[in-house]
Structure formats: structure tokens, C-alpha cells
Amino acid sequence: MISQFFKINKEHYKSYCKFLSKIIKEAKVLQYNKQILTSYNKTSITWNIVKSETGKKRGREEISLLNINGKQIQNQQTIANSFNDYFLTTAEK
Numbered sequence: 001m002i003s004q005f006f007k008i009n010k011e012h013y014k015s016y017c018k019f020l021s022k023i024i025k026e027a028k029v030l031q032y033n034k035q036i037l038t039s040y041n042k043t044s045i046t047w048n049i050v051k052s053e054t055g056k057k058r059g060r061e062e063i064s065l066l067n068i069n070g071k072q073i074q075n076q077q078t079i080a081n082s083f084n085d086y087f088l089t090t091a092e093k
Contacts, residue, residue, distance in 0.1 A: 032049050039045040050056075066073045068082050 035045055036042055063079055064074065066079045066082060073079055
């Protein structure tokens, strides 16, 4: 008796999850369409939507530690100069 009750609830839970997922997807589509239609810069807002849906982060990550010739460098100016030197010598090759 109890196992049948749990089986019915499990089926109800699964069908409700599918229904809720469908509603959420439709709501996102409506919201995104509204954002695009009311936006002045449609290309920019479209890319922002794509980034948010794909999980892409905005912004930069700061490099706090760099291994240069076996030495651990934490000074931001030294790290910047090292990148600059690397790309300058790579461009010359």
C-alpha cells in the first residue's frame, strides 16, 4: 500500500517537473524576446543572452601568481612586464 502511494507520488512529481521545466523555458523565451524587441542595441543584448544561457562569465580574472623560469611571481607589475616581454619576443620570431 505504501509503496504504491510512493509510486504514484513519484510519477506525479516527474510529470510536474516536466511541466514546470516547460513553463520556465517558455517564460525565458518570452522574456528574451521582450528584451530583444525593446533594446536599442539588439546585437549586444542578444550576445548577453547567449552568454547568460551558456554560462559564460563577464569580466576578467586577475592573475595573482605566475611561474616565470621556476620562480613564483606575485607582483602585478612584474607579471604584466613578463607578458609584454613574452609577446614582444614571440612577435619578433
